[in-house]
Amino acid sequence: MHSPLPDGPVRSLEIDDLPACQRLAEARDWGREDRKWRFLFSVGDVYGIDDRNGELAGTVVSTPYGKDVAAISMVLVAERHERRGLGSRLMRHAMEDAGTAGFCLTATDYGRPLYERLGFRSVGLCTSYQGEVENLVRQGVSVPAGASDMASVHALDTQVFGADRAQLIDGLPTFCETLRVVRDGPEIRGFGGFWRNDDQVVVGPVIAQDTETALALVADIVPPGPVRLDIDHRHPELITWAESHGLRPSFTTTVMEHGAPLTGDPSRLYLPVAQALG
Ligand SMILES: CC(C)(COP(=O)(O)OP(=O)(O)OC[C@H]1O[C@@H](n2cnc3c(N)ncnc32)[C@H](O)[C@@H]1OP(=O)(O)O)[C@@H](O)C(=O)NCCC(=O)NCCS
Known part of the structure; x- marks a missing residue:
């Protein structure tokens, strides 16, 4: 009833x-x-x-x-x-x-038919890998992000994401428990962080110029204890990293877009800030 x-x-x-x-x-x-x-x-x-x-x-x-x-x-x-x-x-x-002009989201199986009816199209899959990281070797390539790095973080994020996320980027140093950058002269080669969702550590964002930098950033930022990495299937190298470090797939969502496609470069967006934010 x-x-x-x-x-x-x-x-x-x-x-x-x-x-x-x-x-x-x-x-x-x-x-x-x-x-x-x-x-x-x-x-x-x-x-x-x-x-x-x-x-x-x-x-x-x-x-x-x-x-x-x-x-x-x-x-x-x-x-x-x-x-x-x-x-x-x-x-x-x-x-x-x-x-x-456009919209993006990640859909559960519950939500996907609703979004399809509204005109969203599936563009990929995202699997959440969870567990305690084993065999971790810190790479030591990154340093804590300082206020003077944030302009470079913003510039790289805009280039890779394909839209200006200024307010989100401004909030990252507070939202993230750890935020690190790989410096390269006056520029950065990448940035990454983690934040705490209830009692779980979520690793992200990780945005980098290349896979080697991205993997080194992940190794530098993951803390001890249970972690979660939401990995887009466009990044098999990150899936291999997660599996070889003891993480296991937990659930999969569908990455969906609506309207104008994003003009960024998803191949350099290794981990989202959160599924809710891209
Ligand atoms: C996903 C969710 C938000 C859908 O909410 P909802 O209010 O049921 O959505 P709608 O009613 O608009 O649409 C759901 C279905 O009901 C159908 N429907 C809508 N009005 C209806 C009506 N009056 N009579 C019969 N069916 C109806 C729709 O056609 C749709 O069918 P489809 O899914 O087979 O295409 C809800 O199930 C939910 O909160 N799930 C748990 C959380 C979750 O997974 N959220 C999605 C995150 S991505």
């Missing part, structure tokens, strides 16, 4: 709505992901639909990078309201509001 369908508008959520977002996420067997939600509230636009019981019936986040592309994430609908159009309504609202 269905509960009455929420009939209110899609509204912009504020940080005060975070506990309700987390209750919805936990009810769908997602984690609380406090750090990630807070970062998304600071760099993105969070939307929701109120349920009649004072809870949220659904959420979606769009993080626009200028007018080029917006990363869509946290598409969640309360189980009691599933398959009644709320997910599609939230998505259409977020996409119209962002008004960007």
Whole structure:
């Protein structure tokens, strides 16, 4: 028996709505992901639909990078309201509001048919490798990123991602527990970091000029204990690295895009900041 369908508008959520977002996420067997939600509230636009019981019936986040592309994430609908159009309504609202030429996201099997109906196309797969890293040999090629490195980090990120993610890059030194760069004269050859999602370390972003630098950065930044690397299948060398260091595949999502293709160079985007942000 269905509960009455929420009939209110899609509204912009504020940080005060975070506990309700987390209750919805936990009810769908997602984690609380406090750090990630807070970062998304600071760099993105969070939307929701109120349920009649004072809870949220659904959420979606769009993080626009200028007018080029917006990363869509946290598409969640309360189980009691599933398959009644709320997910599609939230998505259409977020996409119209962002008004960007394109959109990107990674889809669970639950979400993929919904996105396909909205015109998203699959462009690849991303597998989350998890476990404790074994046989680690630190490469010592990187140094902690200083304030003076951030202009180079921004420049390399824009070149590789294909859109200006200035606000996201500005937030990285706070969001990431570790952020390191491989310097090359006045420029950098790459940057990488990790952040903590609940009790798990997520390694990313890693963006580098070449695979050797990327792998050396990963080896420099992974801390002891359980880690997670979300690896795009475009990077078999990273999959080999993960497997040979004791990590195991946990789950796979589909990488999807909508509208204008990104003009960057995904071959140099080794690990995303987060699946939610690209
Ligand atoms: C994925 C998710 C957001 C979908 O939300 P939703 O509100 O059920 O989405 P919609 O109702 O718009 O669409 C879902 C399906 O219901 C169908 N539908 C929509 N309105 C309907 C109606 N009135 N009657 C019958 N079916 C309907 C749609 O056609 C769609 O079918 P399809 O998936 O076979 O193409 C929700 O299942 C969810 O939160 N899942 C867990 C978290 C998750 O995996 N999120 C996706 C992250 S990428």
